[in-house]
Amino acid sequence: GAVVSQHPSWVICKSGTSVKIECRSLDFQATTMFWYRQFPKQSLMLMATSNEGSKATYEQGVEKDKFLINHASLTLSTLTVTSAHPEDSSFYICSAKTSGSNTGELFFGEGSRLTVL
Amino acid sequence: DAKTTQPPSMDCAEGRAANLPCNHSTISGNEYVYWYRQIHSQGPQYIIHGLKNNETNEMASLIITEDRKSSTLILPHATLRDTAVYYCIVRLNAGGTSYGKLTFGQGTILTVHP
Numbered sequence: 001g002a003v004v005s006q007h008p009s010w011v012i013c014k015s016g017t018s019v020k021i022e023c024r025s026l027d028f029q030a031t032t033m034f035w036y037r038q039f040p041k042q043s044l045m046l047m048a049t050s051n052e053g054s055k056a057t058y059e060q061g062v063e064k065d066k067f068l069i070n071h072a073s074l075t076l077s078t079l080t081v082t083s084a085h086p087e088d089s090s091f092y093i094c095s096a097k098t099s100g101s102n103t104g105e106l107f108f109g110e111g112s113r114l115t116v117l
Numbered sequence: 118d119a120k121t122t123q124p125p126s127m128d129c130a131e132g133r134a135a136n137l138p139c140n141h142s143t144i145s146g147n148e149y150v151y152w153y154r155q156i157h158s159q160g161p162q163y164i165i166h167g168l169k170n171n172e173t174n175e176m177a178s179l180i181i182t183e184d185r186k187s188s189t190l191i192l193p194h195a196t197l198r199d200t201a202v203y204y205c206i207v208r209l210n211a212g213g214t215s216y217g218k219l220t221f222g223q224g225t226i227l228t229v230h231p
Contacts, residue, residue: 006160034218043204044161044221093160095219106219108153108160 002028004096006109013084014117020080021112023094029074030096034106035067038091050077084116121205126226129199135192137225139205142186148209150181152190154201155224161204164190195229202226 003026013019023033031052036044048069049057056069066088068080077096081088093111122140129135141150151166165172165179167188172179178191192199204224 004160036221043223044155044219046218046220049218091158095160106163108162111158111160113158 002026002096002098002107004030004094004107004109006092006094006112008112009110010113010115012115012117015085016083018080018082019084019114020078021092021094021114023077023079023096023109025075025096025098025107028096028098030077030098031074032097033071033077034095034097035069035077035079036093036095038093038111044093047079081114084114086116089114089116121207121222123203123205123222123225125223126228129192129195129227129229131197131229131231132194135195135199135227135229137190137192137203137205137227138187139190140187141205141207144185144207148207150179150185150188151206151208151219152177152179153204153206153219153221154199155204156198156201161221164203195227197229197231200227200229 005024005026007022011019033050035047037047038044046059047062050069050071052071052074058064066082071077091111091113095106095108097106149166149168152164153161154164155161165174165177167179167181181188202224204221206219
């Protein structure tokens with residue numbers, strides 16, 4: 001199946017700093033990517049939908065100014081957690097939809113674990 | 118997307134079949150049943166999906182009842198590496214702005230033991 005890669009796989013940062021997480025589709029073009037967040041022992045929660053060349057669509061309760069999403073190309077979307085605080089510590093996962101795909105499969109990255117001290 | 122109900126946890130002996138049930142009594146006619154799994158500290162992995170007919174691939178089989186109100190994911194010969202959280206998701210397939218937005222429930226924690 002198609003491969004989605006995230007980087008970094010884990011990051012530790014100090015409170016107040018910003019952290020950027022990359023999501024790349026390695027062998028296909030992704031017009032749409034999705035960002036999820038998962039707290040320990042909880043399920044995945046969709047944060048936002050990232051569309052190439054346009055603004056992201058955020059789910060209710062997700063601060064767009066805190067979680068900046070950029071989808072500048074068909075193979076790369078980035079999530080920047082600005083002024084991170086300990087409560088932002090979580091497992092961030094992206095998924096990608098292939099262009100024109102009707103198979104229904106969505107491919108997920110390996111996840112990025114953020115720890116804010 | 119229709120809501121799904123899954124048992125919180127299940128056990129299975131290695132080498133035996135693991136049968137994971139899912140109830141989706143409010144599923145609509147054009148919604149598909151998808152199964153994903155998440156091994157600890159990894160991203161979800163697609164397993165299988167179907168609409169009406171039973172489906173089989175190299176990973177698993179999906180049995181959907183005739184009224185489509187429930188389904189069962191079958192791992193024919195479970196291994197220790199199949200220990201994971203299994204998510205049953207019901208949603209529309211291609212098209213529409215909601216395409217790709219998966220709503221994850223709590224899933225079933227499957228533990229395969231020796």
